[in-house]
Amino acid sequence: MISVSNVFYVYPDGHEAIRDLSFSVQKGESIGIIGANGAGKSTLLKLLVGLYTPQSGCIVIDNMRMSKQTLRHIRQIVGFTFQQADDQLFMPTVYDDVAFALRNDGINENEVNQRVANALTIVGAMHLKDRPPYRLSEGEKRLVTIATVLAMKPKILLMDEPTAALDPKARRTLIHLVQELPHTKIVTTHDLDFVLECCERTIVLANGTIVYDGPTENVLTNEPFLHEHHLELPLMLQKKK
Amino acid sequence: MIYPHMLNIVQRRNIHPLSTLIITFTYIFVVASFHSYAFIEMIPLSLYPIAMIIFCRLSIRHIKHVLIASLPFATVIGVSQLLFIDEHILFFHWYIEARWMAFSTFVLKNTLAILAATVLFLTTPIEQLAGALLSLRIPRFLVIQLLLTHRYIFLFLEEAKRLREAYMLRAPRHRAIKLSVWGSLVGHLLLRTFDRAERVYEAMTLRGFSIQHMHIKIKRWTTEEMIYTYVTVILFIVYRLVVI
Amino acid sequence: MHMADALISPTVGMAMWGATAGIAGYSLKKLNIEADEKKLPLMGVLGAFVFAAQMINFAIPGTGSSGHLGGGLLLAVLLGPYAAFLTLSVVLFIQALFFADGGLLAFGCNVLNLGFYTCFIAYPLYKQLIRRTNIWFASIIAAVVGLQLGAFSVVVQTLLSGKVELPFTTFTLFMQPIHLAIGIVEGIATATVISFVTKTKPELSPTIEAPMNRLIGTLGLLALIIGGIFSSIASSKPDGLEWSIFHTIGTDELHATTAIHHAFERLQQSLALLPDYNLKSGGASIGWLDIGTSISGIIGAFIVAVAIMAPYIIKKWRREA
Structure with a gap:
């Protein structure tokens, strides 16, 4: 589904964000990407949707090598939700926002209607459809951003810090939703409990390279390793002292 | 300048945005066209915003805030009228001081224009206004x-x-x-x-954005809405022509 | 400086709407947004920024009072004149609609007074000055010039409209000094932000756009002249005929109290340049009123036109020198 090989990315200001990164993802996998602040998590996600272009190396998604020509198609397949929901929801109503991509694609209004309703129902936000996004709670905004992406019928979901700034109940709702979605998923987060519940595989990044790639249980129980990378044991695994 | 209650304002959306837009502009146009002593003539015009506020149950709180915010300006210009005008005018059978007439006319005019704009804002959610602006070729x-x-x-x-x-x-x-x-x-x-x-x-x-494809919903004008708009606009204009 | 609807006549309002539409159309064309779609979200978000920046007051040193940023000049420096003009138009529209801050009919006036002069007069001036002096000097001078023109424009538009009774001299002497102070504060604030941004993120530092087209100046000038002529035609039916205006003392002006005022008045009378727009004469001499308003309308437009052209003239003169 996704194959990243030997990718390097340097920011215009010279900061080397991604160094010789390679991994591949099978269909239906759910992967958590964790690591300290500035380890390159968000950069990696932006590379996967072509917002950034790597200086070298290659990214293949659904058997298509990422390039200017395939970008449009790849973005149809890959849905990306931003860390700050407010950046993603810029239309006057929730409905318009979810319909945004579809209308840009020239899909007829009937089908738009159906797909928007469908996407909003999946995330359980149908009742918000006429509300302006800026009046939603952080949890509601998060669900809507996921709906905006689901409406495009992607095969792969990329989520940047989906549980940031959510209250426990909203976070729980999100976890259930993510568990139920059948898509191939890559999630960057600092919420290790979320990774434990939603992702069977984990990649740990440090200074733009992969320092661990394997089953989630193995790494999230390795306390010294986690500490080394500015992480800690998931709360549910911590013994009460 | 920003009012804390604005996040919770309920905008009514039962009137067609294009109707309100056209009516508001005609109204303000008519109000502005009255001369500086037309206090009595303008009083009947206050029916429009008052009716809208009552029938659409608009947020009194917002209207209050907006009017209060306009007070300093209205006072300065209004008082200047008291200072700069020194003549008498014929009011029915009496000569009265023109300055007070000018003062009250200005205050009324200012209030009516502000009320009309506020009615437009309170009855038209921004996404509908966007559609109306598009259909006006903005x-x-x-x-x-x-x-x-x-x-x-x-x-x-x-x-x-x-x-x-x-x-x-x-x-x-x-x-x-x-x-x-x-x-x-x-x-x-x-x-x-x-x-x-x-x-x-x-x-x-x-999400594949392009300016051309960005969808903004333009609501259709129903016959009733069209008639409502035309009738109201004509009423305002006829009133203006008859009174002067 | 936002004008309310009650201050202006429909003719002046519409003429200024027309001028605004013309300049906005021209700016849209020059901006060529298809080539740089990135500018759309930037303009949208910067428009919101202006609202936020206006909320944050700063203490004006040595006075105990506080001021806030207007943002026009800053936008012009960050976005270039065309994008800044459009962004300001949107900001002013939202202010008029949401907060009734500035009227809807007066929207055109406000865009010209606050947007046009800032983007197309003050900003080119800023560009010229920044090459020879520093940010502080350039911003202050540019902001002052922009606001002085804007303030004068308010006076002219108000008098052309003839809806309120304000003697030209008194009104001008009231508006200009106030806006001199506001301009200096605006200039300092703008320079403060610009120098911060250039220091912290040099790659963002403002790009100086291609030279201004003369067309824009001509367009604004044309609008003002048309506005002047139109409004004088419109007011050929003077306000309140049926009220039968009755004069008691014979002058409608507040008698001047200061020496400066006297001097100005004498100057004004001797030059017979701008008799008060609302020169109220006896009912019989309506013809004179007509001529008076027309002349003052056109002269007002002319003064503004000269002011508009000043930067170009200076530029040309500099080049030749």
Whole structure:
């Protein structure tokens, strides 16, 4: 589904964000990407949707090598939700926002209607459809951003810090939703409990390279390793002292 | 300048936005065209905003805020009329002092124009207004820009409020922010604005944005709405022509 | 400086709407947004920024009072004149609609007064000055010039409209000094932000756009002249005929109290340049009123036109020198 090989990315200001990164993802996998602040998590996600272009190396998604020509198609397949929901929801109503991509694609209004309703129902936000996004709670905004992406019928979901700034109940709702979605998923987060519940595989990044790639249980129980990378044991695994 | 209650304003959406837009402009046009002593003639015109406020049950609180905010301006100009006019006018059978007539006419005019604009705002949600503007051939680009600015105003105002509070908490004795600090405060806000613009742009391109394709719903005019609009507009104009 | 609807006549309002539409259309064309779609979200978000920045007051050194940023000049420096003009138009529209800050009919006036002069007069001036002096000097001078023109424009538009009774001299002497102070504060604030941004993120530092087209100046000038002529035609039916205006003392002006005022008045009378727009004469001499308003309308437009052209003239003169 996704194959990243030997990718390097340097920011215009010279900061080397991604160094010789390679991994591949099978269909239906759910992967958590964790690591300290500035380890390159968000950069990696932006590379996967072509917002950034790597200086070298290659990214293949659904058997298509990422390039200017395939970008449009790849973005149809890959849905990306931003860390700050407010950046993603810029239309006057929730409905318009979810319909945004579809209308840009020239899909007829009937089908738009159906797909928007469908996407909003999946995330359980149908009742918000006429509300302006800026009046939603952080949890509601998060669900809507996921709906905006689901409406495009992607095969792969990329989520940047989906549980940031959510209250426990909203976070729980999100976890259930993510568990139920059948898509191939890559999630960057600092919420290790979320990774434990939603992702069977984990990649740990440090200074733009992969320092661990394997089953989630193995790494999230390795306390010294986690500490080394500015992480800690998931709360549910911590013994009460 | 920003009113804290604005996040909770309920905008009524039962009137067609294009109707309200056209009616509002005609109304303001008519009100502005009256001369500076037309106090009596303008009184019947106050029926329109009052009727709208009552029938659409508009937010009195917002109207109150807006009117209060306009007070300093209205007072300055109004009082200037008291100072600069020194003549008498014939009012029915009496000569009265023109300055008071001019003063009250100005205040009434100002109030009516502000009420009309506020009625437009309170009865027309921004996305519907956008559609109405498009059908009036306002360039798409400007309409989209209007929507985007509107989208981020409240977010930014809250951020500004937080910045100000953060400063005041650490400098409780200052009444306003020191200029040097202010520069970096607003400068930071500006830099974050650029970052945000960048991310919004990314979010747009990821979903295949192009100006031409951005969908803005344009509501159809039903026959009743059309008749309502024409009748109201003609009423205002006829009134203006008959009275003078 | 936002004008309310009650201050202006429909003719002046519409003429200024027309001028605004013309300049906005021209700016849209020059901006060529298709080539740089990135500018759309930037303009939208910067518009919201202006609202936020206006919320944050700063202390004006040595006075105990506080001020806030207007943002026009800053936008012009960051975005270039065309994008800044459009962004300001949207900001002013939202202010008029949401907060009734500035009227809807007066929207055109406000865009010209606050947007046009800032983007197309003050900003080119800033560009010229920044090459020879520093940010501080350039911003202050540019902001002052922009606001002085804007303030004068308010006076002219108000008098052309003839809806309120304000003697030209008194009104001008009231508006200009106030806006001199506001301009200096605006200039300092703008320079503060610009120097912060250039220091912190040099790659963002403002790009100086291609030279201004003369067309824009001509367009604004044309609008003002048309506005002047139109409004004088419109007011050929003077207000309130049926009220039968009755004069008691014979002058409608507040008698001047200061020496400066006297001097100005004498100057004004001797030059017979701008008799008060609302020169109220006896009912019989309506013809004179007509001529008076027309002349003052056109002269007002002319003064503004000269002011508009000043930067170009200076530029040309500099080049030749």
